[in-house]
Amino acid sequence: LFICIDHVGLAVADIDEAIKFHTEKFGFRVLHKEVNEEQGVAEAMLGTGTQQPESAQIQLLAPLNENSTIAKWLTRNGGPGMQQLCYRVADIDAVCATLRERGLRLLYPEPKTGTGGARINFVHPKDAGGVLLELTQPPAEAAH
Ligand code: CMX
Numbered sequence: 669l670f671i672c673i674d675h676v677g678l679a680v681a682d683i684d685e686a687i688k689f690h691t692e693k694f695g696f697r698v699l700h701k702e703v704n705e706e707q708g709v710a711e712a713m714l715g716t717g718t719q720q721p722e723s724a725q726i727q728l729l730a731p732l733n734e735n736s737t738i739a740k741w742l743t744r745n746g747g748p749g750m751q752q753l754c755y756r757v758a759d760i761d762a763v764c765a766t767l768r769e770r771g772l773r774l775l776y777p778e779p780k781t782g783t784g785g786a787r788i789n790f791v792h793p794k795d796a797g798g799v800l801l802e803l804t805q806p807p808a809e810a811a812h
Pocket residue numbers: 677704707709729737738740741751752775782783790792793794798799800802
């Protein structure tokens with residue numbers, strides 16, 4: 669079903685502080701930044717910048733406002749932490765259909781737009797071993 673781990677998402681309060689921390693302390697490079705209003709997040713994708721294609725990335729997710737999923741998560745968790753695991757898929761419609769057949773709840777009836785124009789959906793954490801599981805189908809030109 670899955671091609672690889674695409675990224676691990678970390679919820680953070682402040683995107684700039686988190687970027688500074690991860691680049692200065694761990695040597696990650698910022699590969700991509702964007703704001704996703706629909707998801708209520710400012711996000712940054714981090715990697716080593718030394719591998720082509722880039723291996724599993726770190727995604728920093730900061731809330732845009734207090735209604736954001738990430739704001740709720742930060743409050744419940746008592747601070748920053750690991751919010752999600754994301755698998756890359758080639759055909760998200762087929763994978764969602766298969767997972768539904770297998771009795772798992774997908775959060776959206778149809779995929780929404782994620783990082784870099786990817787098509788994304790999520791398996792409910794209660795159906796994925798307590799982990800919020802994102803599925804991402806990168807745009808054709810970015811797929812590898
Ligand atoms: N990881 C693991 N468990 C989680 C979780 C997470 N990220 N978020 C919630 N849960 C758990 C809660 O702890 C709760 O457990 P209990 O019932 O045992 O207390 C349960 O799931 C349900 O919680 P809820 O209050 O009913 O639901 P929430 O309002 O917290 O929403 C979820 C949960 C998954 C539906 C919501 O986080 C969501 O819609 N996530 C998908 C969108 C998203 O995360 N967007 C931001 C990232 C955008 C991107 O990656 O591009």
